[in-house]
Amino acid sequence: MRIIDLSKTISNNPNDPFFMKVKIKHKPHRKAKWIIRIFGLPFKLFPKNFVGWADDSIQKMGVHSTTHLDAPYHYAPLCEGKASKTIDEIPLDWCYGPGIVIDMKHKADFDPITVEDLVGFLDKEKLEITSGMIVLIKTGRDKNIYQKDYYKNGTGMSARATEWLIDKGIKVMGIDQWGWDLPLPYLVEKAKKENNPELFWEAHLVGREKEYCHMEQLVNLDALPYTGFKVAAFPLKIKGASAGPSRVVAILEE
Structure with missing residues (x-):
């Protein structure tokens, strides 16, 4: 058995912005x-x-400052018309299961990941997503994880792509960049330029209607095969919290 660490090292990193300081x-x-x-x-x-x-x-240390799992409560107080689950309420069986890596390293900064991107990769690699998997989106942006501009660059999941995964029976998904959506500084500038308040957190906000969790700030997805491993992603059990720092690992049977 081989265990691969997919978690950022928690440290006093002077390059972290003020909202990520540890x-x-x-x-x-x-x-x-x-x-x-x-x-x-x-x-x-x-x-x-x-x-x-x-x-x-x-x-x-904020609960979103390092590798973490976002609870449905992070997205909105209600999900599917009921009180959203906080991180201590997440069923543990969501947090362990067969993993699959979807390689999106070719996506340029600020170019959202679409359903067509996901389907194209799966078809090309002859892979299938099944209910209960933990889906890991590989962007390659973890190479910048300790740098000052880490949070300013990257791709991001579209709302439709997120919803498509949920409809496939996926409760937990994750990405190896700062956020699940397009980078926030980019969205701020675009919103001001277009005078458009509807640009923000479109993938996060899918969680208002469909229950799911996502992980952010993963690392080392390049060390994984596309399939054939398990993922363990157990968050700290913090009462009432919107997220939990997590030691996320991949387990390969050899």
């Missing part, structure tokens, strides 16, 4: 004696051959 504080082993002292242990009784334990704290 702040982690690392406490060295020698600080442990002060913790024990708080509990009333005199320093003279501190174990002589014990250097102490390291500790760390995440002091700042």
Whole structure:
């Protein structure tokens, strides 16, 4: 069995924009004696051959700041006329299943991924999407994941392509770029130029009518075959949250 990590490393990255900033504080082993002292242990009784334990704290990290799974609640408060599921309410069986990679690396920045793109790839590779799969959209933009302009460039899923996957029985899908839709800075400029408020998050907003989850900021999809592996994508169980940071992995039987 081989396990391939599809998750971004969580770190203090100075290149991250303010809305993605992560702040982690690392406490060295020698600080442990002060913790024990708080509990009333005199320093003279501190174990002589014990250097102490390291500790760390995440002091700042948004649930969308790194590799994560978006819950239906992220898209809207209601889905299919009912209260949308928050991340702690996602059925765990959605988060584990056979994976398939759809290669869209040829798509240019700001050119949306269409149903025709998906069908064309599947037909060319003689592949089929079946209910319960976890679909991974490969754009190749993960090569920029630690760079300043990471969130400004990329392709993105169209509403129709997202809906098409959901209608195929897909509950969880993911992409190896900053967002599921076209890049937000591009959409902002286009909306101002065209005076059009209907451009934003068209793929996200499919989730108002059809229940699904998507993952963003995946990495290493180039290391995967198109099929023949399982995906595990379990998010942190944060009560009431719109997303959960996730350790997403692919599992290959060899």
